[in-house]
Amino acid sequence: MNTTEDTTRRPSQLFRNLNAKVASIPMIMTALLVFLGGTVWTIVYSFTNSKLLPRLKFVGLDQYERLWSASRWWTSIENLLVYGVLSLIFSLVIGFLLAALLDQKIRFEGLFRTIFLYPFALSFVVTGLTWQWILNPDFGVQHIVRSLGWESFVFNPLYDQRIVIYGILIAGLWQGTGLVMCLMLAGLRGIDEDIWKAARVDGIPTWKTYLFIVIPMMRPVFITTLVIIASGIVRLYDLVVAQTSGGPGGASEVPAKYVYDYMFLAQNLGQGFAASTMMLLSVAIIVVPWAYLEFGGKKRG
Amino acid sequence: MGNDGVSVSIRNLSLNFGAVSVLKSLDLDIQDGEFLVLLGPSGCGKSTLLNCIAGLMDVTDGQIHIKGRNVTWEEPKDRGIGMVFQSYALYPQMSVRGNLSFGLKTAGMAKDEIAKRVARTADVLQIEPLLDRKPSQLSGGQRQRVAIGRALVRDVDVFLFDEPLSNLDAKLRSELRVEIKRLHQKLANTMIYVTHDQIEAMTLADRIAVMRSGQIQQLDAPQTIYSRPVNRYVADFIGSPGMNFIEGEVVLSDGAPRFRFDGLDIPLANYQFDKAGAQAGQATFGIRPEHVAVNSGDDWPFSASVPVEIVEPMGSDTLVWSRLGKQALTIRVSSERAPRVGENVTIGFDPMNASLFDAASGDRL
Amino acid sequence: MGNDGVSVSIRNLSLNFGAVSVLKSLDLDIQDGEFLVLLGPSGCGKSTLLNCIAGLMDVTDGQIHIKGRNVTWEEPKDRGIGMVFQSYALYPQMSVRGNLSFGLKTAGMAKDEIAKRVARTADVLQIEPLLDRKPSQLSGGQRQRVAIGRALVRDVDVFLFDEPLSNLDAKLRSELRVEIKRLHQKLANTMIYVTHDQIEAMTLADRIAVMRSGQIQQLDAPQTIYSRPVNRYVADFIGSPGMNFIEGEVVLSDGAPRFRFDGLDIPLANYQFDKAGAQAGQATFGIRPEHVAVNSGDDWPFSASVPVEIVEPMGSDTLVWSRLGKQALTIRVSSERAPRVGENVTIGFDPMNASLFDAASGDRL
Amino acid sequence: MADVQTLNTVAAGMDPAADQLSGPRGARPRRVLSRRNIFLYGTLILVAIYYLIPLYVMIVTSLKGMPEIRLGNIFSPPVEITFEPWVKAWATACTGLNCDGLSRGFWNSVQITVPSVIFSIAVASVNGYALANWRFKGADTFFTILIVGAFIPYQVMIYPIVILLREMGLYGSLWGLVIVHSIFGMPILTLLFRNYFSSVPEELFKAARVDGAGFWRIYFLIMLPMALPIFVVAIIIQITGIWNDFLFGVIYTKPDTYPMTVQLNNIVNSVQGVKEYNVNMAATILTGLVPLIVYFVSGKLFVRGIAAGAVKG
């Protein structure tokens, strides 16, 4: 065999799929420069005492000490936890229930779906304003119930420190469950029709089929949904500002607002960076291992 | 025959999806312990019929009786049926044991009774070692076995199979086919089995119902369907490679019927005509590849010399593609006698084995 | 062997996915105009090998030569190959014409030359009436024909087929099989064809390469593979229903080798031993179902009386499931001679047609 | 010729008339007012009312005059319908010295949204395609960073991006804003497109490569025409997101290019004496109108696209 003699060398790996690499430059730049770079930059400056402008005057852990001794920061974290856990649970449960109802081959499905989904088209600012208005004790629900004769009725979540976060939750759920429903509906539609038939032949009641068979099968949908809800929760800001501005008495403060206020209002970038580093850290602890498992090591699909 | 011998009886069943009529007032009686195969091309309504029997689809008209009971309006679980699906439809998050026992648990059966039934089923299907695995950890064949087990464990009268093997590869398919056959011999339940694989149909069935667009064309034992198809559609559908069809006409010369085509002439003296008897007219002559002999030296009612165009060895047999007159002819010979491409060979066959169809209606003559 | 006769030559090819080695330093030479079938179970690396030849996967080690040119690192389009996929992989938004001409347009060919080639291809495959349809408007068989056309139109030296027919139903499959055969006879290109359907492999191939976990087990003409498999794996893999295997031992009584099992005894005088000759030891005796005769009345070197357990009519043939000693035995008889379940029949066969394997290594003795 | 029907029954050996007409036949009887239906539709309608209340309140309030609002029932329909608030919100509401309402914000928003949507989707779809089909080394790492990036609060990124845009000389320009929107849309859009393109059979891609098509050719001629459902989803998500954005709009634009949301904030927060709730509501509805219309028109495609792309992976 003389063909074996002309050994062509393996070409450089760098230039294989060159076009794909070139096309990915925006993504690579975004990932490295903006997300990674921005994160590193933020972490570095969180150890400085930068005020209005970033400056490299390092002060060690001062910013963190101050952060963790600030009662507002603690309130913010508490609020985010309460809001986050409840919002996750409720939007998943409500979203799934609505999807399950819509999946019963009902009439006017399109109409109902549109109604449940439309709030998602509205910004948090609009959502916040509207709900502020409905929950306003002087005009809104409380006023209406009182004018119906129940004088002692009290429902003013936005003006009561203890429950203000639930007032925000109501608006948040109103805005977000539509999308969750949509994702769940898509997931339900992806379930093999035969599974349903098998369950019916086995005599398994519908609710049991959902609970023990269908929901476990929808793992990927739940994961996508979780990413979307969770990333929204961490960034919770607009809604709070529009509805309560963190009030009353700072009872509805959230971490993102803490970051914003310290960076720009208090003109204490260092403090803001320290707070955002803590947020990033907690996100990273939860998200990075998951994201790596989900998108990193796995093969195609 | 009394009603007690009948397991499933379908009366005048119709089903429409909107304006589309999928089943057209269909009647069918299945004997107790019978293995009935529904055979037909894709979209002819096999799955729909099965779903109606199972109660998974609401019929538009007609009745369904199982074991003499009118179950037309009953829930699937109360009909005494078990069903096995093409896609297995196993509950993916449960172990095999969970899959088998879930229905029983839901029905509120006692724990030890469930355990006993699961053990018995696992024993019958030889899936004991798999009981604690998840479906994703099983091979296709094992999955299908579990799916059968799920029907088995419920101790039902009637088994419904919807193309249970078509997701498997050829080797597994033939293995599981035998297993299902054995199972039937052992349990003696009624089984209704949908497929569009004729080998499955031929090997498994006590009777085959060949369907076409929502109607049953022929309901008979496999050999009858194979050798005496009621029309050209059934003849064409059964057998691989398919029956050879030769277009021509029946003439009655001196009262003796003959089939004329492309200047050739087949005597039909041996052919068993239908009640109506032989009549002249355009017709199609059908003969199966294995009924054509090659260079046999024997004396056949009809013989001719034909060219060999393609030779397809298939292991024990070989297919020879040739031409009779101007029309294609496939011949199946045992591999030892396979001719070579380009040769001319003498073929012969007996019209007794052939089928003759009306050219217009396609009905058997 | 001269270089000019070789179309595709694979030298020492290895491919790893991470730690998993899928192809293990594989060598293969395919002659010009040869029809080579790669046969093997799922996951054995058939598609991977084909993808390497096509340049769709980067090899880990080794070389690929096509028409004497080292193409190991060339782009797929420059290798002079065309490929046909199981899922057709037609561009769904383009018409059939668009599908056929896409590659040519990409290569910058002149418009009228493209038109000419498309017309010629459509003529060869008889798809002219479909040229302006979208793939979604075609049946499965038509789609696959277009997919073949897409390779054809590019006028390549080597055709690669990756299970082109396995998405089709049995009837269509056998039709298209013949068409591919005809095409090969007409074009005389080199074709490499992946399948795990043995019928396809047996009927189409000039030579078959039986693969097993990334290695070629046997590379031979179909009949050789069928009748003289090099090891038990190949023997088991080829043939449906599979070869009967009987466990026992070879003994040399009076210098004449015999096969003993379950108290029975098969004389091996007729058997053609491998170079090493007959040696005593544990072995497996393999005989194909069609090589076992039933109630033939002839005088066979070995005969016995066996019970009939299951009978599977398959149209022209019938399978009989029985037991020889304590071991399962499948027999294929022509349907006319099919026995009944429960009967006892006399079987006989000639060990000349059998295969004998070493019990430990599985290699042919 | 034998009648098929009789052949069947004869073969079965049954008397067809035996138990023909007794007992249930045909479809299972279904009452329109079954308990299941009452529960199903009852729940749906109740929930739908809950979802519609805010919209109702917004519309009703925007059609009332201020005196009627002060009287107080936000749920009662307007006694006297007035379009004054709408006119004011659109054309004459003041922020500082500018008294042209939302009207100019509308065109600014259009001018910002259109290029941002196009650019961000173009970038993300190419990314998703490259990730799904041309898996080069390290791609997964970048993608993981990108996904984690979806969790970073926007506020944290404001400063680094200010610096970045300043260094690129794009700060304050339309392109700067387009880039910002593309950056923050990238994680979720890339995820969508990657999942979608992964579900396209790999063989299609291989066939195209054998046909000699390269990266861009495959993208434009094969993948792009197939990706319509997911493009619809991406377009809807981006239109909503970009149109509704406030933070970037206010920081990365100038007063004469303020998008509608910033104008809305200005109008709502420029309290002159009493809050004009009716004007605020009208302004709110006007601002939300574009994404609302997009949803009402393409809701069905949205669900379909989500099914095609988002839930896999």
Add this chain to the structure above:
Amino acid sequence: AAELEVTHWWTSGGEAAAVAEFAKAFEATGNTWVDGAIAGGGSTARPVMVSRITGGSPMAATQFNTGRQAEELVEAGLMRDFTELAEKENWKEVIRPVSLLEGCTVDGKVYCVPVNIHSWQWLWLSNKAFEEAGVPVPTNWDEFVAAGPALEKAGKIPLAIGGQSWQTTGTFNVLIPAIAGKDVFLKVYQDHDAEVAAGPEIAKVFQAADDARKLSAKSNVQDWNQATNLVITGQAGGQIMGDWAQGEFQVAGQVAGEDYTCLPGLGVNELISTGGDSFYFPKLDDADKTAAQEVLASTMLNPATQVSFNLKKGSVPVRGDVDVSAANDCMKKGLDILAKGNIIPDTNQLNTEDTNNQLNDLFVEFFKTPSMTPEDAQKRFADIIASAD
């Protein structure tokens, strides 16, 4: 002639009318005023301004509160130096009190134009509300506290405070000089003396704040001018708010002394602070605009503009040499105190924004959390003062 974009957060009725005066005067010079109002107060607007300046796309002029808000921008060399103009127009002489210009001066160079003097120390009272409650209009803080129950009985909110945090901090900061006197105020905010902050004087202030908290418990508006509106319409008894509130009374057509009453220094210690707003001028590349910036600066300080602007705004002009005969009752009271020199610096001049923000966090919590004791609050207050720089 050039187009200059001017950003500010003056969007309430009175404020907008005042800005219009600037715009009118500037456009009279043949240039164009591009209004860059950002609603939502300084807290919304300042981040935008700072990002734009640091992002390299600055406006031509921008408002900041007189004080330390723009310090770092100046230090970073992003702001224009107006020393030359200041010398030419002799700002040192005309602007009074001198502390205003000092706020604009860094390293001896002038970087901004103060445009008004605002003082925080005012209690605005609704005559109508007290009339309806049947008590005389109070003349000092103690009387006001005493009148609380009567007002409440009449269904009024005794003290209106908006929900925004700076309003609660402002209220407290007004209470310090009123209750504890100027010296304590300066010790706490100028010297950042934590001991004083923890001491008995401030404890008294916290007691007063506690009173204010109780009086304002029913107040549930957000914006300061909504709170002012409560006073204007007689729904609330009074409001502690800076003199800019006067603009709202004016827009509502109310007359000082008749419809409303103002008590500088809460009627206790007649002291007022000299905060206010200043305009800064970022460095620009465009020569035309650079020239126009100077025109704008001098227009803003122009005596006529100062009068018309400040009358609308309800604040006091920064020039001592202008005719303020048109001023109303309240403004005249302010001018008097100013003339007497009873002034204190504004907290914006003394504290960094960081400290202010911490104070905001504390007081908004204090005012809205009835369970928080004055003692606890004072302890945190002292901590903030101790760490302030």
